[in-house]
Amino acid sequence: MSAPMIEARALTKRFGPFVAVDGIDFTIEPGEAFGFLGPNGAGKTSTMRMIGCVSPRSGGVLRVLGDDPEHDGPSIRARLGVVPQEDNLDTELTVWDNLMIYGRYFDLPRAEIRERAAELLEFVQLSDRRDSRVDPLSGGMKRRLTIARSLINRPEVLLLDEPTTGLDPQARHLLWDRLYRLKRNGVTLVLTTHYMDEAEQLCDRLVIMDTARIVAEGSPRQLIADNVTREVVEVRLDIDADPASEVAKLKRFGDRIEALADRVLVYTDDGDATASAVASDGFDPASVLVRRASLEDVFLTLTGRTLED
Protein backbone atom coordinates (compact mmCIF):
# COMPACT_ATOMS: atom_id res chain seq x y z
CA MET A 1 0.00 0.00 0.00
CA SER A 2 1.33 3.47 -0.89
CA ALA A 3 2.15 6.07 1.75
CA PRO A 4 -0.80 8.17 2.97
CA MET A 5 -1.28 11.64 1.46
CA ILE A 6 -2.08 13.21 4.79
CA GLU A 7 -1.64 11.86 8.26
CA ALA A 8 -2.56 13.49 11.58
CA ARG A 9 -2.02 12.25 15.11
CA ALA A 10 -3.37 14.13 18.12
CA LEU A 11 -3.54 17.19 15.89
CA THR A 12 -4.44 20.24 17.96
CA LYS A 13 -5.13 23.91 17.26
CA ARG A 14 -5.54 26.49 19.98
CA PHE A 15 -6.24 30.20 19.71
CA GLY A 16 -5.31 31.48 23.14
CA PRO A 17 -7.50 29.59 25.60
CA PHE A 18 -9.91 28.47 22.85
CA VAL A 19 -9.38 24.96 21.53
CA ALA A 20 -10.48 24.83 17.89
CA VAL A 21 -9.18 21.32 17.15
CA ASP A 22 -8.74 18.96 20.08
CA GLY A 23 -6.31 16.13 19.35
CA ILE A 24 -7.78 14.52 16.24
CA ASP A 25 -6.38 11.53 14.30
CA PHE A 26 -7.02 10.77 10.65
CA THR A 27 -5.29 9.32 7.62
CA ILE A 28 -6.10 10.25 4.03
CA GLU A 29 -5.06 7.80 1.31
CA PRO A 30 -4.08 8.64 -2.28
CA GLY A 31 -6.98 8.98 -4.69
CA GLU A 32 -9.76 9.00 -2.13
CA ALA A 33 -12.34 11.65 -1.43
CA PHE A 34 -12.20 12.35 2.27
CA GLY A 35 -14.68 14.55 4.10
CA PHE A 36 -14.92 16.46 7.33
CA LEU A 37 -18.62 16.66 8.13
CA GLY A 38 -19.85 18.80 10.97
CA PRO A 39 -21.73 21.94 11.95
CA ASN A 40 -20.19 25.40 11.72
CA GLY A 41 -17.60 25.90 14.44
CA ALA A 42 -16.73 22.21 14.75
CA GLY A 43 -13.09 22.84 13.82
CA LYS A 44 -13.25 21.81 10.16
CA THR A 45 -11.80 25.02 8.71
CA SER A 46 -9.02 25.15 11.31
CA THR A 47 -8.10 21.59 10.35
CA MET A 48 -8.10 22.49 6.65
CA ARG A 49 -5.90 25.51 7.26
CA MET A 50 -3.36 23.35 9.08
CA ILE A 51 -3.38 20.83 6.20
CA GLY A 52 -3.01 23.75 3.77
CA CYS A 53 0.12 24.91 5.64
CA VAL A 54 -1.26 28.38 6.36
CA SER A 55 -1.92 27.76 10.04
CA PRO A 56 0.76 26.29 12.31
CA ARG A 57 -0.46 23.47 14.54
CA SER A 58 -0.43 23.92 18.30
CA GLY A 59 0.27 20.26 19.02
CA GLY A 60 0.38 16.75 17.64
CA VAL A 61 1.84 15.40 14.44
CA LEU A 62 0.89 16.34 10.89
CA ARG A 63 2.37 15.04 7.64
CA VAL A 64 1.14 16.38 4.33
CA LEU A 65 2.46 14.59 1.23
CA GLY A 66 5.04 13.03 3.53
CA ASP A 67 6.45 16.35 4.74
CA ASP A 68 6.04 18.49 7.83
CA PRO A 69 4.12 21.75 7.24
CA GLU A 70 6.15 23.40 9.97
CA HIS A 71 9.35 23.16 7.93
CA ASP A 72 8.28 22.53 4.36
CA GLY A 73 5.25 24.82 4.01
CA PRO A 74 6.13 26.44 0.67
CA SER A 75 7.14 23.19 -1.06
CA ILE A 76 4.01 21.40 0.22
CA ARG A 77 1.78 24.30 -0.84
CA ALA A 78 3.30 24.05 -4.32
CA ARG A 79 1.67 20.60 -4.56
CA LEU A 80 -1.72 21.49 -3.07
CA GLY A 81 -4.81 23.09 -4.56
CA VAL A 82 -7.00 25.18 -2.27
CA VAL A 83 -10.62 26.17 -2.71
CA PRO A 84 -11.37 28.44 0.26
CA GLN A 85 -14.72 28.88 1.94
CA GLU A 86 -15.00 32.47 0.73
CA ASP A 87 -14.00 33.24 -2.84
CA ASN A 88 -10.91 35.45 -3.00
CA LEU A 89 -10.70 36.07 -6.72
CA ASP A 90 -9.48 39.33 -8.23
CA THR A 91 -12.96 40.52 -9.05
CA GLU A 92 -11.93 43.59 -11.04
CA LEU A 93 -9.85 41.44 -13.40
CA THR A 94 -10.93 38.98 -16.06
CA VAL A 95 -11.39 35.26 -15.64
CA TRP A 96 -8.27 34.72 -17.76
CA ASP A 97 -6.09 37.17 -15.81
CA ASN A 98 -7.07 35.46 -12.56
CA LEU A 99 -5.65 32.19 -13.82
CA MET A 100 -2.51 33.86 -15.21
CA ILE A 101 -1.79 35.62 -11.92
CA TYR A 102 -2.34 32.52 -9.85
CA GLY A 103 -0.13 30.43 -12.11
CA ARG A 104 2.66 32.97 -11.65
CA TYR A 105 2.39 32.62 -7.86
CA PHE A 106 3.51 29.02 -8.48
CA ASP A 107 6.27 30.35 -10.74
CA LEU A 108 4.95 28.47 -13.77
CA PRO A 109 6.14 29.71 -17.17
CA ARG A 110 3.57 31.90 -18.90
CA ALA A 111 3.23 29.64 -21.96
CA GLU A 112 2.54 26.72 -19.65
CA ILE A 113 -0.09 28.69 -17.72
CA ARG A 114 -1.84 29.71 -20.93
CA GLU A 115 -2.06 26.11 -22.03
CA ARG A 116 -3.36 24.91 -18.67
CA ALA A 117 -5.75 27.85 -18.27
CA ALA A 118 -7.43 27.08 -21.58
CA GLU A 119 -7.84 23.42 -20.58
CA LEU A 120 -9.13 24.30 -17.12
CA LEU A 121 -11.68 26.80 -18.40
CA GLU A 122 -12.93 24.07 -20.72
CA PHE A 123 -13.11 21.70 -17.75
CA VAL A 124 -15.15 24.07 -15.58
CA GLN A 125 -17.24 25.20 -18.56
CA LEU A 126 -16.18 28.82 -18.49
CA SER A 127 -14.35 29.03 -21.83
CA ASP A 128 -16.90 31.48 -23.20
CA ARG A 129 -16.37 33.79 -20.21
CA ARG A 130 -12.57 33.94 -20.34
CA ASP A 131 -12.48 37.66 -21.17
CA SER A 132 -15.27 38.81 -18.90
CA ARG A 133 -14.59 40.40 -15.54
CA VAL A 134 -15.16 38.21 -12.50
CA ASP A 135 -17.39 40.65 -10.67
CA PRO A 136 -20.63 40.06 -12.64
CA LEU A 137 -20.30 36.25 -12.72
CA SER A 138 -22.83 34.17 -10.79
CA GLY A 139 -21.87 32.51 -7.51
CA GLY A 140 -21.63 29.12 -9.21
CA MET A 141 -19.36 30.47 -11.94
CA LYS A 142 -17.07 32.13 -9.40
CA ARG A 143 -16.82 28.85 -7.52
CA ARG A 144 -15.97 27.00 -10.71
CA LEU A 145 -13.33 29.61 -11.52
CA THR A 146 -11.89 29.21 -8.02
CA ILE A 147 -11.70 25.46 -8.65
CA ALA A 148 -10.00 26.01 -12.03
CA ARG A 149 -7.57 28.38 -10.32
CA SER A 150 -6.81 25.82 -7.61
CA LEU A 151 -5.88 23.29 -10.29
CA ILE A 152 -3.43 25.53 -12.17
CA ASN A 153 -0.43 23.87 -10.44
CA ARG A 154 -1.78 20.33 -11.14
CA PRO A 155 -2.11 19.60 -7.41
CA GLU A 156 -1.91 16.09 -5.98
CA VAL A 157 -4.38 17.02 -3.26
CA LEU A 158 -7.30 19.41 -3.61
CA LEU A 159 -8.59 21.02 -0.40
CA LEU A 160 -12.17 22.26 -0.60
CA ASP A 161 -13.64 24.18 2.33
CA GLU A 162 -17.45 24.17 2.09
CA PRO A 163 -17.31 24.03 -1.72
CA THR A 164 -21.02 24.49 -2.42
CA THR A 165 -22.24 26.65 0.45
CA GLY A 166 -24.51 29.37 -0.88
CA LEU A 167 -25.02 27.81 -4.33
CA ASP A 168 -28.34 26.89 -5.86
CA PRO A 169 -29.06 23.17 -6.45
CA GLN A 170 -28.25 23.25 -10.15
CA ALA A 171 -24.88 24.93 -9.56
CA ARG A 172 -24.11 22.43 -6.81
CA HIS A 173 -24.77 19.44 -9.03
CA LEU A 174 -22.55 20.84 -11.78
CA LEU A 175 -19.78 21.37 -9.24
CA TRP A 176 -20.17 17.88 -7.78
CA ASP A 177 -19.93 16.45 -11.27
CA ARG A 178 -16.62 18.27 -11.89
CA LEU A 179 -15.22 17.14 -8.55
CA TYR A 180 -16.23 13.60 -9.28
CA ARG A 181 -14.31 13.77 -12.57
CA LEU A 182 -11.24 15.08 -10.78
CA LYS A 183 -11.37 12.19 -8.37
CA ARG A 184 -11.63 9.77 -11.27
CA ASN A 185 -8.47 11.35 -12.69
CA GLY A 186 -6.64 10.48 -9.51
CA VAL A 187 -6.76 13.76 -7.59
CA THR A 188 -7.15 13.25 -3.84
CA LEU A 189 -10.05 15.35 -2.59
CA VAL A 190 -10.31 16.64 0.96
CA LEU A 191 -13.44 18.58 1.72
CA THR A 192 -15.36 20.03 4.58
CA THR A 193 -19.09 20.37 4.49
CA HIS A 194 -22.06 20.77 6.73
CA TYR A 195 -24.33 19.29 4.05
CA MET A 196 -24.93 15.61 4.59
CA ASP A 197 -26.02 15.11 0.98
CA GLU A 198 -22.72 16.57 -0.23
CA ALA A 199 -20.80 14.23 2.06
CA GLU A 200 -22.84 11.25 0.84
CA GLN A 201 -22.42 12.21 -2.82
CA LEU A 202 -18.71 12.89 -2.82
CA CYS A 203 -16.94 11.15 0.03
CA ASP A 204 -15.53 7.68 0.04
CA ARG A 205 -14.73 8.13 3.67
CA LEU A 206 -15.43 10.83 6.18
CA VAL A 207 -15.07 11.84 9.77
CA ILE A 208 -17.84 13.53 11.67
CA MET A 209 -16.59 16.45 13.75
CA ASP A 210 -18.30 18.10 16.65
CA THR A 211 -16.90 20.67 19.11
CA ALA A 212 -13.26 20.26 18.00
CA ARG A 213 -13.28 16.44 18.11
CA ILE A 214 -13.90 13.55 15.73
CA VAL A 215 -16.93 11.60 16.90
CA ALA A 216 -17.12 8.95 14.15
CA GLU A 217 -15.29 7.76 11.08
CA GLY A 218 -16.13 5.55 8.11
CA SER A 219 -17.78 5.41 4.71
CA PRO A 220 -21.18 7.11 4.53
CA ARG A 221 -22.91 3.74 4.18
CA GLN A 222 -21.00 2.20 7.05
CA LEU A 223 -21.62 5.16 9.35
CA ILE A 224 -25.34 4.88 8.73
CA ALA A 225 -25.35 1.10 9.21
CA ASP A 226 -23.37 1.33 12.43
CA ASN A 227 -25.23 4.16 14.08
CA VAL A 228 -28.86 4.30 12.97
CA THR A 229 -31.67 2.11 11.69
CA ARG A 230 -32.23 1.66 7.97
CA GLU A 231 -35.25 3.94 7.76
CA VAL A 232 -36.77 6.93 9.44
CA VAL A 233 -40.40 7.96 9.79
CA GLU A 234 -40.73 11.72 10.04
CA VAL A 235 -43.89 12.70 11.83
CA ARG A 236 -44.78 16.36 11.52
CA LEU A 237 -47.03 17.28 14.41
CA ASP A 238 -50.15 19.32 14.19
CA ILE A 239 -49.50 22.90 15.34
CA ASP A 240 -52.16 22.63 18.07
CA ALA A 241 -50.89 19.31 19.40
CA ASP A 242 -49.03 19.15 22.72
CA PRO A 243 -45.51 18.10 21.65
CA ALA A 244 -44.51 16.44 24.91
CA SER A 245 -47.49 14.10 25.06
CA GLU A 246 -47.30 13.29 21.34
CA VAL A 247 -43.63 12.43 21.66
CA ALA A 248 -44.38 10.18 24.62
CA LYS A 249 -47.06 8.39 22.63
CA LEU A 250 -44.76 7.89 19.61
CA LYS A 251 -42.02 6.29 21.68
CA ARG A 252 -43.32 2.76 21.41
CA PHE A 253 -43.33 2.73 17.60
CA GLY A 254 -39.60 2.84 16.97
CA ASP A 255 -36.26 1.61 18.23
CA ARG A 256 -35.49 5.19 19.15
CA ILE A 257 -37.05 8.57 18.56
CA GLU A 258 -35.70 12.12 18.26
CA ALA A 259 -37.92 15.12 18.92
CA LEU A 260 -37.00 18.16 16.81
CA ALA A 261 -38.57 21.61 16.93
CA ASP A 262 -41.20 20.90 14.28
CA ARG A 263 -41.23 17.13 13.88
CA VAL A 264 -40.46 13.79 15.49
CA LEU A 265 -38.10 11.25 13.91
CA VAL A 266 -38.95 7.62 14.55
CA TYR A 267 -36.05 5.25 13.80
CA THR A 268 -37.14 1.87 12.49
CA ASP A 269 -36.00 -0.86 10.14
CA ASP A 270 -39.35 -0.99 8.35
CA GLY A 271 -40.60 2.51 7.71
CA ASP A 272 -43.85 1.62 5.93
CA ALA A 273 -44.95 -0.75 8.67
CA THR A 274 -44.18 1.84 11.33
CA ALA A 275 -45.98 4.58 9.40
CA SER A 276 -49.14 2.52 9.05
CA ALA A 277 -48.95 1.48 12.71
CA VAL A 278 -48.82 5.16 13.65
CA ALA A 279 -51.80 5.95 11.39
CA SER A 280 -53.94 3.00 12.58
CA ASP A 281 -53.36 3.96 16.19
CA GLY A 282 -55.53 7.01 15.84
CA PHE A 283 -52.75 9.52 15.45
CA ASP A 284 -53.56 12.51 13.29
CA PRO A 285 -50.27 14.24 12.54
CA ALA A 286 -49.94 16.98 9.91
CA SER A 287 -47.83 14.65 7.78
CA VAL A 288 -45.97 11.34 7.87
CA LEU A 289 -42.95 10.73 5.65
CA VAL A 290 -40.87 7.58 5.28
CA ARG A 291 -37.25 7.99 4.16
CA ARG A 292 -33.90 6.23 4.29
CA ALA A 293 -31.62 7.12 7.16
CA SER A 294 -28.91 9.64 6.28
CA LEU A 295 -25.71 11.07 7.73
CA GLU A 296 -27.83 13.79 9.28
CA ASP A 297 -29.42 11.06 11.43
CA VAL A 298 -25.98 9.72 12.30
CA PHE A 299 -24.93 13.18 13.45
CA LEU A 300 -28.14 13.64 15.41
CA THR A 301 -27.70 10.27 17.09
CA LEU A 302 -24.09 10.90 18.02
CA THR A 303 -24.38 14.50 19.18
CA GLY A 304 -28.05 15.09 19.89
CA ARG A 305 -28.03 18.09 17.54
CA THR A 306 -28.68 18.78 13.88
CA LEU A 307 -25.97 19.83 11.42
CA GLU A 308 -27.65 23.14 10.66
CA ASP A 309 -27.68 24.29 14.29
Next chain:
Amino acid sequence: MSTPPLIRVVEREALVYVRLWRGLAFTTFVQPALYLAAMGIGLGGLVSAHSGSVGGLAYLDFIAPGLLVASAMQLAAGESMWPVLGGAKWMRQFHGVVATPIGPGELYGGFVLWTALRSMLGAAAFLLVAALLGAVPSAWGVLAIPAAGLCAAAFCAPITAFSITQDSDLSFPMIMRLGVLPLFLFSGTFFPINQLPGGLRPFAALSPLWHGVELGRAATTGRFDAVAIVTHIAVLVGCVVVSALFGVRAFAKRLSS
Protein backbone atom coordinates in the same frame (compact mmCIF):
# COMPACT_ATOMS: atom_id res chain seq x y z
CA MET B 1 15.26 29.88 -13.59
CA SER B 2 12.95 30.67 -10.76
CA THR B 3 11.50 34.11 -10.14
CA PRO B 4 11.82 35.37 -6.54
CA PRO B 5 8.46 35.35 -4.69
CA LEU B 6 8.66 39.11 -4.13
CA ILE B 7 8.77 39.69 -7.87
CA ARG B 8 5.83 37.33 -8.45
CA VAL B 9 3.80 39.45 -6.05
CA VAL B 10 4.87 42.59 -7.94
CA GLU B 11 3.78 40.95 -11.20
CA ARG B 12 0.23 40.64 -9.93
CA GLU B 13 0.09 44.27 -8.77
CA ALA B 14 1.59 45.44 -12.04
CA LEU B 15 -1.01 43.52 -14.04
CA VAL B 16 -3.82 45.08 -12.02
CA TYR B 17 -2.23 48.49 -12.65
CA VAL B 18 -1.93 47.89 -16.38
CA ARG B 19 -5.56 46.73 -16.61
CA LEU B 20 -6.85 49.74 -14.69
CA TRP B 21 -4.42 52.38 -15.92
CA ARG B 22 -7.08 54.58 -17.52
CA GLY B 23 -8.55 55.40 -14.15
CA LEU B 24 -5.09 56.18 -12.80
CA ALA B 25 -3.93 58.43 -15.65
CA PHE B 26 -5.57 61.49 -14.14
CA THR B 27 -3.76 61.28 -10.85
CA THR B 28 -0.49 60.43 -12.59
CA PHE B 29 -0.22 63.35 -15.00
CA VAL B 30 -2.94 65.86 -14.31
CA GLN B 31 -2.37 66.23 -10.58
CA PRO B 32 1.31 67.28 -10.88
CA ALA B 33 0.39 69.78 -13.58
CA LEU B 34 -2.28 71.30 -11.35
CA TYR B 35 0.00 71.43 -8.31
CA LEU B 36 2.88 73.01 -10.20
CA ALA B 37 0.63 75.51 -11.93
CA ALA B 38 -1.04 76.65 -8.70
CA MET B 39 1.85 76.53 -6.25
CA GLY B 40 4.85 76.93 -8.48
CA ILE B 41 3.66 79.46 -10.98
CA GLY B 42 0.80 81.19 -9.14
CA LEU B 43 2.23 81.34 -5.64
CA GLY B 44 5.80 81.26 -6.96
CA GLY B 45 5.25 84.42 -8.95
CA LEU B 46 4.22 86.18 -5.77
CA VAL B 47 7.23 84.82 -3.83
CA SER B 48 9.66 85.85 -6.58
CA ALA B 49 8.17 89.34 -6.77
CA HIS B 50 8.46 89.65 -3.00
CA SER B 51 11.81 88.11 -2.06
CA GLY B 52 13.38 86.94 -5.28
CA SER B 53 14.32 83.40 -4.27
CA VAL B 54 14.15 80.68 -1.62
CA GLY B 55 17.59 79.57 -0.48
CA GLY B 56 19.01 80.77 -3.76
CA LEU B 57 16.39 78.91 -5.84
CA ALA B 58 13.50 80.25 -7.87
CA TYR B 59 10.33 79.25 -5.97
CA LEU B 60 9.19 76.96 -8.78
CA ASP B 61 12.56 75.16 -8.68
CA PHE B 62 12.32 74.91 -4.89
CA ILE B 63 8.81 73.55 -4.74
CA ALA B 64 8.88 71.14 -7.72
CA PRO B 65 11.02 68.43 -6.03
CA GLY B 66 9.10 68.97 -2.78
CA LEU B 67 5.79 68.30 -4.47
CA LEU B 68 7.24 65.43 -6.47
CA VAL B 69 8.38 63.52 -3.40
CA ALA B 70 5.36 64.54 -1.30
CA SER B 71 3.04 63.21 -4.02
CA ALA B 72 4.90 59.89 -3.87
CA MET B 73 4.35 59.85 -0.11
CA GLN B 74 0.63 60.56 -0.44
CA LEU B 75 0.19 57.89 -3.06
CA ALA B 76 2.14 55.36 -0.99
CA ALA B 77 0.18 56.18 2.17
CA GLY B 78 -3.18 55.72 0.42
CA GLU B 79 -2.06 52.48 -1.21
CA SER B 80 -0.93 51.16 2.16
CA MET B 81 -4.31 51.50 3.83
CA TRP B 82 -7.52 50.61 1.99
CA PRO B 83 -5.97 48.14 -0.48
CA VAL B 84 -4.24 46.31 2.38
CA LEU B 85 -7.45 45.90 4.35
CA GLY B 86 -9.15 44.94 1.08
CA GLY B 87 -6.66 42.18 0.47
CA ALA B 88 -6.91 40.87 4.02
CA LYS B 89 -10.60 41.33 4.72
CA TRP B 90 -12.91 42.68 2.03
CA MET B 91 -11.72 40.98 -1.13
CA ARG B 92 -9.42 38.51 0.63
CA GLN B 93 -6.95 38.10 -2.25
CA PHE B 94 -4.08 38.00 0.27
CA HIS B 95 -5.49 34.73 1.59
CA GLY B 96 -5.33 33.35 -1.93
CA VAL B 97 -1.67 34.33 -2.20
CA VAL B 98 -0.52 32.67 1.02
CA ALA B 99 -2.21 29.41 -0.03
CA THR B 100 0.49 29.19 -2.74
CA PRO B 101 4.23 28.75 -2.16
CA ILE B 102 4.43 32.49 -1.45
CA GLY B 103 4.57 33.25 2.26
CA PRO B 104 3.04 36.20 4.15
CA GLY B 105 6.40 37.93 4.62
CA GLU B 106 7.08 37.72 0.91
CA LEU B 107 3.64 39.08 0.19
CA TYR B 108 4.36 42.03 2.47
CA GLY B 109 7.77 42.64 0.87
CA GLY B 110 6.36 42.41 -2.63
CA PHE B 111 3.59 44.80 -1.75
CA VAL B 112 6.02 47.43 -0.40
CA LEU B 113 8.31 46.95 -3.39
CA TRP B 114 5.42 47.41 -5.80
CA THR B 115 4.23 50.54 -4.01
CA ALA B 116 7.73 52.00 -4.33
CA LEU B 117 7.85 51.14 -8.03
CA ARG B 118 4.42 52.57 -8.64
CA SER B 119 5.39 55.76 -6.85
CA MET B 120 8.41 55.97 -9.12
CA LEU B 121 6.12 55.81 -12.14
CA GLY B 122 4.19 58.73 -10.70
CA ALA B 123 7.42 60.56 -9.88
CA ALA B 124 8.64 60.07 -13.46
CA ALA B 125 5.45 61.63 -14.79
CA PHE B 126 5.77 64.46 -12.30
CA LEU B 127 9.39 65.03 -13.28
CA LEU B 128 8.45 65.19 -16.95
CA VAL B 129 5.78 67.81 -16.31
CA ALA B 130 8.13 69.78 -14.06
CA ALA B 131 10.92 69.68 -16.66
CA LEU B 132 8.54 70.94 -19.33
CA LEU B 133 7.72 73.86 -17.04
CA GLY B 134 11.44 74.55 -16.62
CA ALA B 135 11.53 73.55 -12.96
CA VAL B 136 14.36 70.97 -13.23
CA PRO B 137 17.64 72.84 -13.72
CA SER B 138 19.93 69.81 -13.32
CA ALA B 139 20.32 66.62 -15.34
CA TRP B 140 20.81 64.86 -11.98
CA GLY B 141 17.06 65.39 -11.74
CA VAL B 142 16.32 61.82 -12.87
CA LEU B 143 17.63 60.70 -9.48
CA ALA B 144 14.58 62.35 -7.94
CA ILE B 145 12.68 59.29 -9.20
CA PRO B 146 14.48 56.71 -7.00
CA ALA B 147 14.45 59.27 -4.16
CA ALA B 148 10.66 59.36 -4.42
CA GLY B 149 10.54 55.56 -4.56
CA LEU B 150 12.64 55.24 -1.42
CA CYS B 151 10.52 57.81 0.39
CA ALA B 152 7.36 55.96 -0.72
CA ALA B 153 8.76 52.70 0.70
CA ALA B 154 9.59 54.46 3.97
CA PHE B 155 5.88 55.30 4.29
CA CYS B 156 4.41 52.15 2.79
CA ALA B 157 6.40 49.78 5.01
CA PRO B 158 5.13 51.06 8.39
CA ILE B 159 1.59 51.96 7.28
CA THR B 160 1.07 48.57 5.60
CA ALA B 161 2.34 46.86 8.76
CA PHE B 162 -0.27 48.84 10.71
CA SER B 163 -3.13 48.40 8.25
CA ILE B 164 -2.87 44.60 8.25
CA THR B 165 -3.64 44.63 11.99
CA GLN B 166 -6.87 46.58 11.52
CA ASP B 167 -10.39 45.22 11.34
CA SER B 168 -11.98 48.33 9.90
CA ASP B 169 -10.88 51.41 8.00
CA LEU B 170 -11.96 53.82 10.76
CA SER B 171 -8.38 54.77 11.66
CA PHE B 172 -7.29 55.49 8.09
CA PRO B 173 -8.74 58.99 7.68
CA MET B 174 -7.07 59.89 10.99
CA ILE B 175 -3.69 58.78 9.69
CA MET B 176 -4.26 60.90 6.61
CA ARG B 177 -5.36 63.99 8.55
CA LEU B 178 -3.06 63.80 11.58
CA GLY B 179 -0.06 62.09 9.99
CA VAL B 180 0.25 62.50 6.27
CA LEU B 181 -1.19 65.99 5.86
CA PRO B 182 0.95 67.72 8.54
CA LEU B 183 4.04 66.03 7.14
CA PHE B 184 3.03 67.18 3.67
CA LEU B 185 2.82 70.78 4.88
CA PHE B 186 5.80 71.00 7.24
CA SER B 187 8.55 68.78 5.79
CA GLY B 188 10.33 71.36 3.73
CA THR B 189 7.94 70.84 0.87
CA PHE B 190 6.59 74.41 0.50
CA PHE B 191 9.18 76.30 2.56
CA PRO B 192 12.56 75.46 4.10
CA ILE B 193 12.26 74.01 7.61
CA ASN B 194 14.44 76.80 9.00
CA GLN B 195 11.31 78.94 8.63
CA LEU B 196 9.74 76.85 11.40
CA PRO B 197 9.98 78.10 15.02
CA GLY B 198 13.28 76.83 16.44
CA GLY B 199 11.65 74.30 18.75
CA LEU B 200 9.86 72.57 15.88
CA ARG B 201 12.81 72.20 13.53
CA PRO B 202 14.13 68.95 15.09
CA PHE B 203 10.67 67.40 14.60
CA ALA B 204 10.71 68.25 10.92
CA ALA B 205 14.07 66.51 10.68
CA LEU B 206 12.40 63.37 12.08
CA SER B 207 9.95 63.34 9.20
CA PRO B 208 10.87 60.74 6.59
CA LEU B 209 9.31 63.06 4.04
CA TRP B 210 11.84 65.80 4.85
CA HIS B 211 14.68 63.37 4.11
CA GLY B 212 12.99 62.34 0.88
CA VAL B 213 12.33 65.92 -0.17
CA GLU B 214 15.94 66.92 0.54
CA LEU B 215 17.14 64.02 -1.62
CA GLY B 216 14.79 64.96 -4.42
CA ARG B 217 15.77 68.60 -4.23
CA ALA B 218 19.46 67.75 -4.30
CA ALA B 219 18.78 65.79 -7.49
CA THR B 220 16.67 68.32 -9.40
CA THR B 221 18.85 71.30 -8.46
CA GLY B 222 22.19 69.47 -8.70
CA ARG B 223 23.25 71.13 -5.43
CA PHE B 224 24.21 68.56 -2.84
CA ASP B 225 26.34 67.67 0.12
CA ALA B 226 27.58 64.07 0.14
CA VAL B 227 27.28 63.57 3.90
CA ALA B 228 23.73 64.87 3.91
CA ILE B 229 22.79 62.57 1.02
CA VAL B 230 24.14 59.50 2.80
CA THR B 231 22.31 60.50 5.99
CA HIS B 232 18.99 60.97 4.20
CA ILE B 233 19.29 57.61 2.46
CA ALA B 234 20.28 55.87 5.70
CA VAL B 235 17.28 57.30 7.56
CA LEU B 236 14.84 56.22 4.85
CA VAL B 237 16.35 52.74 4.50
CA GLY B 238 16.24 52.49 8.31
CA CYS B 239 12.51 53.29 8.27
CA VAL B 240 11.91 50.49 5.78
CA VAL B 241 14.01 47.90 7.60
CA VAL B 242 12.61 48.56 11.07
CA SER B 243 9.04 48.62 9.75
CA ALA B 244 9.63 45.37 7.89
CA LEU B 245 10.49 43.59 11.13
CA PHE B 246 6.97 44.39 12.31
CA GLY B 247 5.31 44.03 8.92
CA VAL B 248 6.51 40.49 8.25
CA ARG B 249 5.24 39.39 11.65
CA ALA B 250 1.95 41.24 11.34
CA PHE B 251 1.24 39.68 7.94
CA ALA B 252 1.99 36.21 9.28
CA LYS B 253 -0.28 36.81 12.25
CA ARG B 254 -3.17 38.03 10.14
CA LEU B 255 -2.93 35.58 7.24
CA SER B 256 -1.25 32.46 8.64
CA SER B 257 -2.23 31.89 12.24
